[in-house]
Amino acid sequence: MIKFPLSFRMSVRILICFICCFSETTLTSETITLVAPGNDVSFSCSSRTEPQHENIKILHYLNKDHLYIKHFQQQNQGEYICDDRKIKLELKSASSNDESVLFRGSEGDSAFLFCKVLISASRTATWFWKSRNPHENHVKLTQDTAHFGNRLSFKNKDNDFSLSISPIDWSDSGNYECKRIKGSAIAKTLFKLVVVRVKSNSSQLTQGDDAELKCEVSHQNQNIELFWINTETQEHFPNPHHLKNVTMEQRNWTCAVFNGSDLKALIPLTLNISYSLPTTIPTPPNPTNAASTLHHTSCESHNPKQTRNGPEIHWTSPGSDSQGTSKPQKILIFTGLFFILGALLSVVWWRQRAKNMEIYAQTENSKKGCPASVRRSVNYSEENLSLKQENSQDESPAFVRDSVIYAEVSFRPKSDAASSELESISKKTAEESEEVLYSTVNICKSK
Template structure:
């Protein structure tokens, strides 16, 4: 009995006699919140900061929430003249915790551990909020989301990726031959959402915070994280602007803050062609819409480039064909160089017909020099050419030889 009393003195909430303020012991995995009212609403809690803490302002009161308490959250917290020191519990007690968790991505740690030297046995049971039947949770029958500890009287349970159906009352019962201890956890699942989810500036949207189970005195608020304005749940937001992206659903039981669930709205800016604010248009454009614009511009650029290449290729081919035709227009013409000479006397005597003029015709291709018309030749001109000692070769386009 004395050992149990000693444990309670160590782990239970105590009041310090020094100037450090009261000491509060928090179980690992539990949530804890502090409130600091002030006349201006600008006073803040000062203390250890970590990635599992959040703060909001509501009605000139700053609320500081520690979610899933860890060793890094231990320390002293101060706001104005109020001081409090937080420590982590070393063992579970016969108390009850109320935990709110999001249905997407959150995990849950249910602390169940004793420090007594004797060996204990433990059982976990669960009663869903939608049923009156208790179910026994066992390691061999649990799914992959449930992880049990079973070492050195530590029987803590972890639930990963909390689901809407995990809502309910959990009980960890530890017992030996002479004693029995129980720890309870009331788990409520929350779903914060916007309808519709994709927005354009100027649209209307409804902010809805749903909880799987309503506990007595539960109140829900929506808080604009930029202006710190608060609205009842659900909240209809008209003509949404880019400055209204960040919201948080706050869950209260009475005047005590129990949970905060952030919600970021996906708001895209209207497409404009205003010259004065081109940078603003793209800076505020969502990642999906910006990607579509970039893809469209890329496709248009590639298409324009291919069209220019095609036009250039057609023009080059046409130009080349015209040049080839102009250079080969007269290649199929055969030219003849005709050398005329007078029939010899010997041949004249043996010839039957003296009126026949003989011609020796040598054919050759057209030279590179421009062609001139072939002149008419007479016997006198032939004799003149012969007497001059050389035969003048001239290029002709057409030639005609008359016999007889």
């Protein structure tokens, strides 16, 4: 057994302890970040762990998870593990002389601009706005500012001068400044508001139409990247994006806004697509084919590197819209109407055919010398016919009775050329023609 000197063994132990301690310190290093209420937070990781809240959205893009917190609030405080970093986010309690950049959508979005002083002494603050138009000057913001109408809201309580804008309009972009004054001391908090606008070339689409999706920002620079995400298939496409033969699966879209490598905004867009009315009565669909058709999309990516296995987006949907009656239900309704109409046409055709056959029968009888008359049916009656014996003088001869079952006997009025024998028989019957169906006729023959 080899024995090492004591000094060597002590050096190895110190080296192992140093490596372990250094690794632990690296993995558990913590960064504290103060975030103003209403501001946004974003960072990207290969692996991450974070609290679950409604305003936290995760976008998987280019093999990274991009975490985006919109409108940072008190419940978003906590520890976020990103790769080997531990990020602790805390809510800022007072404003400082800093600048924030906010990205907001132009349709129904809102912005909260935080401006607060903690000292007990009373302060005053004034808000100014400078639009993107370089020819316009700074505008002092009040409740009566004409441009905003009634969309501004000021706190002005307990040294809290925060400003809210709701809803955001495309023309609201620009620089906002909260200037706090006490004596000769001046403190400023700046906000740069970038407005994102999403739109399509048509407000109303029908299945099979073509459409163009466009996303644009009020402040454009070379670091801003825009692309579209289909929230149903998770595919991503360049901006602007051209759609051909739109389907119901292509209604929900999101415009992703990147500033460099940081995700800055996810702006939703919902297309108003209606079903196309069929020109012919549809046949009932095969359930297997119908299922595959409903999950088919005709949209193809213009980027050759993009495939079906595009970025996965894990966030709370911004909302849902009703579709009304679904396509399978409409097909069943049209199919039912088709069968009802067919049944009615069949009944009408059958009655017309029966009427035509009756007319045809009357015509044939007329050709045979049997004129049309009022016909009545006598069921299971018995008619006795007497045959005259030519060489007998006995007026009451005996008769041999033979039976004929299910015979049809037709009577008709006598004619002028009828014989006396037929005349005597015809006097005993009615003058009008009658038809006897399924009767028993007894024919008597003389002995």
